[in-house]
Amino acid sequence: MKKIILLVPVVVVLLMAFNTSSPIDKATMERGKKVYKVYCATCHQADGGGVPSLNPPLQKTTHVLGSKTKLIRIILKGMNTHEEIDGEIYSNVMAPHNHLSDQQIADVLTYIRNSFGNKAVAVTPGDVKYVRARTK
């Protein structure tokens, strides 16, 4: 039993690593776009270009294309660290968006990771659920 419990995170990580090649379905992109328009577009702009010095762009940045876990955490917890993103500092604060459902977060992140010139694997509701359970 203990062994199985220990294996669960390993399996989840493996699943996250291997769902690379599945194409993004249209419905997910449509749903993601809707969430983006309501919760993201004001600051990050319709084209994902962000606002120089204020709100980070979402176009091919290391945050957007990198770790899914880190990205999901940003949605859940917001961001006020003002860390450098690809050589620039952005001064506005992002509020936590933990009121969004696992499905909404998965949809919007999948949309962002496959729009504005980006191409990266989809984020699944399971990914969000996993990270949410481990994020305080």
Added chain:
Amino acid sequence: MHKYSIGALLLIAAMMMNPGNDLLLSKSNQHLPEVANAGLKLPDHFSAVAFADSLGRARHIVASKKGLLYIKLSRLVNGKGILRLKDANGDGRVDNIKSFCNYAGTGITIKDGYLYASSDDDVFRYKLDENDEVINPDSPEKIITGLLNRQQHNTKSLVLDDKGNIYVNIGAPSNSCQVVERSPGSKGKDPCPILDSAAGIWQFRADKLNQSYGQGVRYATGLRNVVGLDWNTEINELFVVQHGRDQLDMFPEYFTAQQNAIRPSEEMFMVKKGANCGWPYCYFDLVENKKVLAPEYGGDGKKTGRCEGMEQPVVAFPAHVAPNALLFYTGDMFPEKYKHGAFVAFHGSWNRSPEKQEGFYVAFVPFKNGKPSGPWEIFADGFAGVETVMSPREAKHRPCGLAQGPDGALYVSDDVRGKIYRIAYKK
């Protein structure tokens, strides 16, 4: 590949032949084909040229009596944060650039033989010689230190009066002092603790070293973020322009995104000592045409509540257009209409989604005896270089600083590419 190495050799050769100057001069001195009026739309008989270009993030600017232009950069270029531009041959374009100062920032001004400049934490001053050149560029006096800097709204703009006082804006690191910053439905903190050390104008002495909050006076409060400010010498009062609040639609029961795009004004105030301009409790609503209670504090876009005693704007500009500089014109070059009037440089909006962005122009407000004497108008437009700006990144240039030359010409800085416009009048 071959091309690049020849280019690099030429650059190195140019640097060796010109050891006193850095690459800035060779860049800005390029004889590019000039667009009419440097791309600006201006009233009749006004013309503009690109005085300099590609300088970096040129924020506030100031012209000395002898015509030197000092520019504060918000990001260091070759390790330097202030540029000194000179038009030695008088052809209306820079031909000599010096750089100094090891900190980035926004504020810069000149008063009584000193150049004052700010980082986002401190204020420094440099003595000028009889030619308005900085005497000790590497050892300024630090006159103010330890001001609040939490990234958001952290620039420190500067102006002096005629009595040896310097005024510094300290912006609120916040949109509307919510419990959870920029979060839908989150209430405002009451009282807002930010007001103790920010969201106002502080007054210090111009000639004392190492002053901080303890030695300063909170001159005016309830100002979310002021970037543009100027001393009106006609009536001896301080005027400021505020960056008003964003995101009214965090309260969707009262405001749509479209309403957020048009309702909260960018206000110009005359501030006397002790003035309270209302933030975060109140904002000036352009639909209601009055100061109303903010939704974070129980407002619904109509209720006025505690706002009735708050300072009223002398001009209510459109929402979100971001006034970054204010200059009262005292020169003799422009027609009589402009004398003592206010130029305001608008950096342009980002917070108008789903509508197009606005601003990216220099406005003018006629004044008589220290009061607006007519409606404001757009004076110089076309900085963005595109017809419609949906996302601010599309704007090629954004006005940020204003300066009046000794001959009365108006200089405008752009902090996207570092272009400096010189606007002149000839009947």
